[in-house]
Structures are given as C-alpha cells and as structure tokens.
Amino acid sequence: xxxxxxxxxxxxxxxxxxxxxxxxxxxxxxxxxxxxxxxxxxxxxxxxxxxxxxxxxxxxxxxxxxxxxxxxxxxxxxxxxxxxxxxxxxxxxxxxxxxxxxxxxxxxxxxxxxxxx
Amino acid sequence: xxxxxxxxxxxxxxxxxxxxxxxxxxxxxxxxxxxxxxxxxxxxxxxxxxxxxxxxxxxxxxxxxxxxxxxxxxxxxxxxxxxxxxxxxxxxxxxxxxxxxxxxxxxxxxxxx
Numbered sequence: 001x002x003x004x005x006x007x008x009x010x011x012x013x014x015x016x017x018x019x020x021x022x023x024x025x026x027x028x029x030x031x032x033x034x035x036x037x038x039x040x041x042x043x044x045x046x047x048x049x050x051x052x053x054x055x056x057x058x059x060x061x062x063x064x065x066x067x068x069x070x071x072x073x074x075x076x077x078x079x080x081x082x083x084x085x086x087x088x089x090x091x092x093x094x095x096x097x098x099x100x101x102x103x104x105x106x107x108x109x110x111x112x113x114x115x116x117x
Numbered sequence: 118x119x120x121x122x123x124x125x126x127x128x129x130x131x132x133x134x135x136x137x138x139x140x141x142x143x144x145x146x147x148x149x150x151x152x153x154x155x156x157x158x159x160x161x162x163x164x165x166x167x168x169x170x171x172x173x174x175x176x177x178x179x180x181x182x183x184x185x186x187x188x189x190x191x192x193x194x195x196x197x198x199x200x201x202x203x204x205x206x207x208x209x210x211x212x213x214x215x216x217x218x219x220x221x222x223x224x225x226x227x228x229x230x
Binding site: 006034044046091093105108113 | 159162
C-alpha cells in the first residue's frame with residue numbers, strides 16, 4: 001500500500017518556539033493531505049486540509065496563524081506550530097489520499113508527539 | 118454533527134476467540150464506513166472500508182458489517198491472536214474521498230494467551 005512518512009516522530013521544545021512537522025507521500029502524489037490532532041484517549045480531530053499549490057482549509061476553532069500549513073509540492077506538506085505553548089502538546093498525525101482501485105483511501109503517517117515545556 | 122460511539126472500555130478476550138467491536142453513529146448514514154487499527158504512539162492503519170449499500174465485507178480474519186437501519190457497524194476478528202491487541206477506530210466518511218473523516222474514540226482490544 002501507499003506509504004506516508006512523517007517527521008519527526010517526537011519533539012520537545014520550549015514554550016514560545018516554533019516547531020515544523022513534515023509529511024511526505026513516498027510512492028504516490030497527493031494533491032490533498034490532512035492534518036489531525038489527537039489527545040490521549042481521544043479521537044483524531046481534523047485540524048486542516050492541505051491543498052497543493054493553494055491555501056489550506058482550516059476546521060472551525062483551529063487558528064490558521066498558529067498552525068501554518070504549506071503544501072508546496074505533490075509529495076510534501078508541512079505543519080508549523082508557531083509560538084508553541086504547553087496546551088499545544090499533543091499527537092499530530094498527517095494523512096494523504098491515494099486512489100486504490102475505484103476508491104480513494106487515506107494513508108496515515110506515524111505521527112509526531114509534541115511536548116512543549 | 119455526527120456523533121460516533123465506540124465502547125471506551127477495553128475488550129479483553131482469549132486467544133483464538135472472536136473479538137467483536139461495535140461502532141454506533143447518531144445521524145445520517147455515511148457513504149463509507151472505515152475501520153482502522155492504531156498502535157500506541159503510531160498513526161492509524163487502514164483495515165477495511167464498507168459502503169452504505171454493502172451489508173458485509175471480509176478480509177482474511179476480519180469481517181465488517183454495516184446496518185444502516187440500526188446505524189451500527191460491527192467489526193469482527195476471528196481466531197484472535199495477541200498480535201491483534203491494539204486500539205480499533207471506526208471512521209465515517211460522509212461524502213467519500215476521505216475529505217471529512219469523523220473518527221470514534223476507539224476501542225482497545227487485548228488478546229490474552
């Protein structure tokens with residue numbers, strides 16, 4: 001199946017710094033990628049939809065100036081958490097769509113655990 | 118908005134038995150319903166997809182049913198193994214294409230020797 005690579009796997013940073021997370025589709029091109037956030041024992045919550053060559057679409061309640069998304073190529077989307085604070089500590093997961101037969105399926109990265117001190 | 122209910126309590130079963138996990142939703146039936154496996158500290162891995170006009174789908178030891186009248190999907194793992202221990206998430210894809218997947222909180226399955 002399709003492979004989505006996400007880096008880093010975990011990051012610890014000081015409050016006020018910015019953190020960039022990369023999401024790559026390794027063996028397919030993805031015009032659309034998705035960014036989710038997951039708190040412990042909770043479901044994945046969609047944060048934004050990343051569209052190659054255009055602005056990302058953010059879900060209600062997600063600050064676009066805080067969570068900057070760039071999708072400059074068909075295989076790479078980045079999420080930058082700007083001026084991170086402890087409440088931003090969470091598990092961030094990206095996914096990308098790939099057509100498998102007649103159906104488009106989502107393939108997920110391995111996630112990034114962000115801890116803000 | 119859709120509300121998805123999965124049993125939040127862990128399901129413990131013995132190796133070799135069939136595990137059955139439940140996913141209930143509250144509003145209109147989605148175009149697709151998907152099941153994923155998630156291991157601790159990892160992203161979800163796609164397992165099965167079932168369309169609203171399908172009642173059952175199988176893949177090896179996995180079976181998914183979809184009852185739009187009951188607004189429920191059941192996920193079965195037959196001949197369960199300790200390696201099947203993980204959290205299983207159901208997700209509703211209301212329009213198809215994976216644009217707006219709504220995930221349940223998942224049910225943790227523990228398969229004991």
